[in-house]
Amino acid sequence: MVLFVWPWPSRLFIMLGVPTLQEIIQLDEAGLVEALQRGDDAVFTVVMDWYSGSLLRLAMAYVPSRAVAEEVVQETWMGVLEGIARFEGRSSFKTWLFRILTNRAKTRGTRERRYEPFGLPGSDFEGDEGPSFEDSLFVAEGSGKGYWIDPPQGWEPDTPERALLSKECRTAIEVAINGLPDTQRQVITLRDVEGVSAEEVCNILTISETNQRVLLHRARTKVRRVLDPYVRGGNL
Amino acid sequence: MDRNFKQQLMGYLTGNFSCQDIAELITDYLEGSFTLTQRLRFQMHIGLCVACRNYLRQMKYTVAILRKLPAEPVPPHMKEELLKRFRTWKHEQPSSGSSSDS
Numbered sequence: 001m002v003l004f005v006w007p008w009p010s011r012l013f014i015m016l017g018v019p020t021l022q023e024i025i026q027l028d029e030a031g032l033v034e035a036l037q038r039g040d041d042a043v044f045t046v047v048m049d050w051y052s053g054s055l056l057r058l059a060m061a062y063v064p065s066r067a068v069a070e071e072v073v074q075e076t077w078m079g080v081l082e083g084i085a086r087f088e089g090r091s092s093f094k095t096w097l098f099r100i101l102t103n104r105a106k107t108r109g110t111r112e113r114r115y116e117p118f119g120l121p122g123s124d125f126e127g128d129e130g131p132s133f134e135d136s137l138f139v140a141e142g143s144g145k146g147y148w149i150d151p152p153q154g155w156e157p158d159t160p161e162r163a164l165l166s167k168e169c170r171t172a173i174e175v176a177i178n179g180l181p182d183t184q185r186q187v188i189t190l191r192d193v194e195g196v197s198a199e200e201v202c203n204i205l206t207i208s209e210t211n212q213r214v215l216l217h218r219a220r221t222k223v224r225r226v227l228d229p230y231v232r233g234g235n236l
Numbered sequence: 237m238d239r240n241f242k243q244q245l246m247g248y249l250t251g252n253f254s255c256q257d258i259a260e261l262i263t264d265y266l267e268g269s270f271t272l273t274q275r276l277r278f279q280m281h282i283g284l285c286v287a288c289r290n291y292l293r294q295m296k297y298t299v300a301i302l303r304k305l306p307a308e309p310v311p312p313h314m315k316e317e318l319l320k321r322f323r324t325w326k327h328e329q330p331s332s333g334s335s336s337d338s
């Protein structure tokens with residue numbers, strides 16, 4: 001249905017507010033690209049609104065400050081305008097957009113980032129990790145080998161809601177994500193926070209599927225570990 | 237059916253996965269990169285082990301929480317600036333893109 005509506009002034013159905021932008025983009029990406037090429041203010045406004053937060057979040061996984069991340073996002077949109085005439089839809093618009101961002105952010109990141117070893121001494125986020133970095137959670141020797149030292153507790157079914165309502169807990173999650181090694185942070189930001197498919201994450205970050213899963217696994221494991229004390233025993 | 241066979245079958249199905257194996261493979265499982273046999277073995281362990289069942293649930297909740305983190309706020313001045321630049325860009329385009337924004 002949206003397909004029929006598209007050529008109409010986009011402002012009209014944006015006002016009607018029926019399909020979400022995500023639906024529009026999924027259903028009619030060619031229409032979206034065509035509207036941007038033609039210079040449609042309303043479509044640009046909505047698309048920019050929709051994606052800039054995600055772009056900003058990802059940019060912060062490359063550069064040291066929010067201010068620089070904002071500049072990277074601005075540059076990304078300029079890159080979109082430069083390239084939109086030549087966009088042929090070989091990848092999805094979203095993948096293309098995030099690729100522009102990662103290219104610009106990498107350039108800025110290497111220029112600006114003060115390099116420091118991953119994690120601080122004594123923090124949970126020890127560096128780039130051997131093959132089995134969960135070792136510390138399990139019995140290493142003897143008859144109980146491979147069993148939990150401290151078996152995981154059940155989290156109540158309303159845990160996600162409660163965790164998200166607690167400012168303290170949200171802050172702890174953000175801090176945990178910020179403290180991850182860059183590549184892990186990029187993967188978890190795209191895959192989990194932004195909900196991008198695994199395949200697209202691989203395309204955006206140009207990493208293999210296996211690598212994507214390993215990085216995602218480590219990142220998720222660390223975030224879970226940070227969450228646990230908040231959630232355990234009804235601390236929220 | 238004799239007991240020996242049953243035990244063998246159970247051993248085969250759970251594939252001797254330890255709890256640590258489960259923890260290490262959990263993302264592969266959640267991301268759907270397992271073969272059917274691996275999947276069955278994993279699920280068999282999860283079915284028999286409360287701790288790992290809890291852990292799996294914790295991981296699912298962790299993902300659910302991440303997915304719902306509030307969006308990164310975009311400062312209004314940045315949006316205004318971008319729209320301004322978009323309009324400038326539009327006017328610099330060759331005439332083929334006639335102004336359709338009435």
Ligand SMILES: [Zn+2]
Pocket residue numbers: 254255258281285287288289
């Ligand atoms: Zn277990």
